[in-house]
Amino acid sequence: MNLQIFMSTYLMVDTMGLTFGHINSWRPLSSWIRKVEKI
Known part of the structure; x- marks a missing residue:
């Protein structure tokens, strides 16, 4: 992940x-970002 x-x-x-x-x-994006961080 870059x-x-x-x-x-x-x-x-x-x-x-x-x-x-x-x-x-925009708050739902926070959970999306956390999901991306796990990758």
């Missing part, structure tokens, strides 16, 4: 969530 790709994707999603103010909508 950590650089993971971090840039996480930061992009986080920025988008904050920008649009839909942080609750």
